[in-house]
Amino acid sequence: MHGVFTLLMFALATAYRLPCERDDRGGDPVGLAALAAPALGADHHRVIVFAQGYYGIFHLAEYSLLLGVKLNDVPPDIGSRQQVLAKYELPTRG
Secondary structure, three states, rough: HHHHHHHHHHHHHHHHHHHHHHHOOOOOOOHHHHHHHHHHHHHHHEEEEEEOOOOEEEEEEHHHHHOOOOOOOOOOOOOOOHHHHHHHEEEEEE
16 A cells, blocks of 8 residues: 555656646656657657558548548648548548
8 A cells, every 4th residue: 555655646746746847948848758759750640550451651630531530620731531532542432
């Protein structure tokens, strides 16, 4: 019980400390996010999709449009669902 309580206290202290540290650094990521940001680079909005023996790498907004998800903030270079289908030469359902 003592070990669990100690871990909970560490988590609570970190939860209060991170926003203050982020403000001190001018909004830059801190902690694990600071370590992951350079490794992800420009590909952090991409997903790999495996289906029926094929795979594709899509922008997350493109993949969401293909699934029929209504997005509030679509990047301007993505286009519509029909444009995404045409870009990857995917068949449209009539």
